[in-house]
Amino acid sequence: MAATRGIDRGRVTADAVDRAFSDDQAAFVRLQGKAGMDFFSDGLLKWQDIFRPLMGALGVKPHTLIRWFDTNTFFREPELVGKVPTVTNPDGVVAAASVPRPRVATLPSPYMFSRAAHTDHDRNRLMVDLAHRVLRPAIDAAVAGGAELIHLEDPWLGYFGIKPEDWAPLGEALGILHRDLKATLAFHVYFGDAGPHIAQLLSLPVDAIGVDLTETDVAELGSSWDKGLVAGIIDGRTSIVESLDNTVEVARHLADTVRPRNLYLTSNCELGYLPTVVAERKVLRLGEAARKARELVSV
């Protein structure tokens, strides 16, 4: 933080910033190892917002600052006017070699990307174009770089909802991303109640559906979940660390009642809304809860 602030003001060199990023990433990797995470993330530490590396790959410098849903975080609106070019060099989305495998790669979902953009396109057409020209090349690069889980974030659907006629193009866009993919593809809805959308979500061509359990009633998840379930069980927006017992009980309930093909325990959203020290405690709690839940479920 100090290094990036310093370089913005011309008081720190680029080398010093690179060293600071490497140190922070190494610390984050150690933390994930200590917590017993099954997939390692690079923490997107260099990403100034979820679209930025992709916009960089497109050669577009975004300008307008927009509030990120109901947070005090802002993103630069992706400007996608005219034909969307095909991304050929999405290096910015590939984790550094020092991040252990298996890795999780996080990317914006095509639905959110198409809705958050400033564009002159039909948004559903744009969604499919983005899947084909931007996200698929990025996913392929991430998989080639060791990602085994592709985590598509979609707070837009959770927060603003979706029109009935948008489901089909969303399915088409996700189909482009899922076809012949040698990794697990997860579509994670957060910042809103996924309950009303469960049936449609389960029909999407992805391997796992993610929900934000701070907003979604566990009872609405049903008992016939024929995909993986990415359960956002740790709140990425509160500073209180969740009770171990309660978190384990919820995980156990999901395993016993919802009975997904695979159960992935995670935070309900990115942990970037938390100070590092709080986020670290939550990652450790998540790992602790997963271990305990695994023991109980296997008994």
Place this chain on the structure above:
Amino acid sequence: MTVELDHKPLLTHEVGSLDKPGWRVKAYASKPLDDKDLEEARAWGERLTVPDYQKLLDLLRHAPFSKEQKAEIQRWSSLYALRLEESAGLDVVYDGEQQRTEMYDWAVNHTNGFERRGSVRAFDNKYYSKAAVIGPISLREPFHNAEFSYLVSVADAELKVPVTGAYTIADWSFDERYDVDTDLREPAVDRRRARHAARRDFVLEVSRNLIRPNLQALIGVGARWIQVDEPGASTEADELDLFVDSFNASVEGLDATFSTHLCFSDYNLFFPAIERMSQCRQYAVGFANYDSRELGTSEKARPGYQVIKKFADLPYKPALGLGVLDIHSDFIESPELVRDRVLYAVKVFGDPKRIHVTPDCGLRTRSWTVAYEKLKNMTAGVELARKELGL
């Protein structure tokens, strides 16, 4: 009783923060100053004709600094910022919040009931610190009186005091007091209800026990125009009524002019809630960030300003502080671009006295060179608009 604003048409003012000079930051943090810092202090002192600025240079050459010397350096920083704004031709000024750490941090650090938790990203490489509310909230000590009293003694132009509002303070804080027992097995609707009730208690306690007593203290030392900064106001679309209640609870019956600053939001969300906010006599709102950089005064030419009609139609007829400078870009708006944004707003409002001209927000993310050029062009653009309107 809220005092009416009675200013000339197209009044110009800043919104809040300016960047802190390197010499001020380093001196306060007990870091060594180099020649570049001293040259910065000299060059701006000369450029802005800051009285006796050589005394600052002498002081900066004598590190390490005592606590009192650090406070003196902060006052110099305030004086420089004040002169920058006056020199740029602004009608109403303040000191770019040079004596505060940051708008949120400064407030909670003078308040009982909060504990620091750390920093999080706001955008790009900009971060802000967050605290958690952990106990009963009360004002530890008035936290703007000293800076205000100093500025009164040195300002030539009228002063407007920026004060962080209750809703924003609550929204930017973690809640470890009001809503603490969450069980994900409970129905989501019950959890949501509990969360909303807790938010209301939290926000209104900040209004009554922190903001209001601090405003009373400021009025007691002579503040006449206080701007309640609420960049967080529209964060939760379903809490606009709570934002309005918090503003009203903060200022009701107090003897000063109150305005509020809103930025980087979908401003449509504020309507109709702010129809109940009649004690707010001016809304300073950022628009330039959303606008085209092309010239023109037609509706089509000014896409960033479409919502201003709603402010014009408010029944209690507040002024609009029209944001005409994009504070997140080094692009220097030309006087002609400022002129056209102002002329469009006057056309919509039909009364130039209800239009004040401002940057979108505080300019603290820009260098002083960029901020100064932007502000000078803003006042030059207003002069062009005045001529065009025959004012």
